[in-house]
């Protein structure tokens with residue numbers, strides 16, 4: 001039985017968060033007064049990406065979603081021919097906000113997958129959920145469809161931080177969503193948290209962590225990432241402008257004000273990112289508080305109670321096969337990697353879904369990835385698997401780097417694994433670079 005994982009991309013959200021560079025579009029038809037697609041026409045909503053106009057979007061959200069799901073089903077059918085001997089070990093619905101669409105579509109997609117591939121008996125089926133987009137009926141339907149793990153995007157327990165990020169929900173919305181999930185027998189839940197927010201103090205982050213850890217039923221898994229300011233996002237624009245020419249600041253500031261977002265933008269401009277020192281303090285605090293509560297840090301930013309590591313993400317980090325379906329989804333099967341088109345109109349309209357940026361991974365490419373991904377796992381790089389795959393002894397090949405980092409207390413080699421120590425994980429990028437140079 002040869003396993004593969006399946007990633008399904010659902011690129012729709014209620015509105016675009018201000019820091020988000022994921023391939024996602026607000027469903028403009030929802031007429032959210034804060035939606036950036038309506039107020040800032042340079043930012044696409046799903047309807048305009050599909051070819052409609054912003055002015056006539058109000059009735060078309062359902063049609064775009066329906067057409068997208070049909071396109072997904074046809075992609076499943078196309079890919080099935082090439083990988084018909086596989087069994088699905090995990091499915092991950094990511095986005096976007098998969099919980100924003102009608103739950104019947106999640107059921108339909110799982111059924112479509114099962115037409116072509118058997119699902120392993122213990123398959124992990126995860127759905128990303130944003131508070132404010134789930135209700136009793138959806139929980140029930142997801143459960144019926146076979147979803148057995150939810151990943152809830154909370155980010156912060158402070159409403160003012162959530163608002164500043166452009167999130168659609170409050171902490172109370174999260175509690176309703178979380179309790180709804182528990183009541184519907186979803187016990188395997190991840191909560192996403194984010195540190196390093198503009199204006200965030202160490203005490204604010206401590207409060208977020210402690211509040212989540214002290215829930216009556218704490219989540220089985222916590223992902224804790226630092227905010228990254230990405231180009232092409234509202235945060236990226238604002239911070240780019242702050243660092244650039246002052247006169248441009250004013251011009252752009254005025255334009256945004258015209259779009260009715262003045263208050264939001266002016267507030268952003270007043271806020272500073274936490275200092276490097278505070279950022280480090282938050283990072284160490286995360287590891288310490290979660291360890292004290294029994295969470296195992298199994299990847300740099302991911303923590304789980306025993307037995308609740310995300311099996312789907314471990315497939316990526318261990319470089320196993322995964323098939324990505326949907327807009328912009330990436331796949332890697334039998335050491336061939338490719339991406340789908342990122343154009344919504346094209347994805348929905350084409351008869352056959354071409355593969356883009358197809359790459360046959362060479363042995364050097366795979367060693368590169370093995371180091372990049374393997375050192376992010378606290379377990380480290382499996383030395384036997386390395387020898388098996390590449391015919392070379394990892395310790396001999398990298399003896400200089402291994403000796404150096406062992407002396408510095410950043411790396412250990414034991415029980416068949418080369419792994420970064422806790423201190424090594426703090427400077428993982430630096431260590432990885434040395435191995436790759």
Ligand code: SF4
Pocket residue numbers: 012013014015016017020021022024095096097130
């Ligand atoms: S909910 Fe997620 S995918 Fe959607 S805009 Fe916000 S961060 Fe991006």
